[in-house]
Amino acid sequence: MEPEKPDSQEEDLKDEKKALTSYAKYTGVAFQMMAIIGLCAFIGYKIDKYYDHQIQWVTALSCVIGVCASIYQTIRQLKA
Numbered sequence: 001m002e003p004e005k006p007d008s009q010e011e012d013l014k015d016e017k018k019a020l021t022s023y024a025k026y027t028g029v030a031f032q033m034m035a036i037i038g039l040c041a042f043i044g045y046k047i048d049k050y051y052d053h054q055i056q057w058v059t060a061l062s063c064v065i066g067v068c069a070s071i072y073q074t075i076r077q078l079k080a
Contacts, residue, residue: 040066
């Protein structure tokens, strides 16, 4: 058996670094989506509580807006 070439080791390190970079990127996207949706839900909840709505329609609407905004933001980030 021949020992591994140094170039092969460098390529393995580059592939590993690329994988870790992708992992960090997609993990960040997931946390950003949660933050956007959570913030919108919190704002909607506070509005419903302030106006004392029996049916929390503002919370539901703001959650839908948050999901749409987070999907838009994710697509925009992944295109770049």
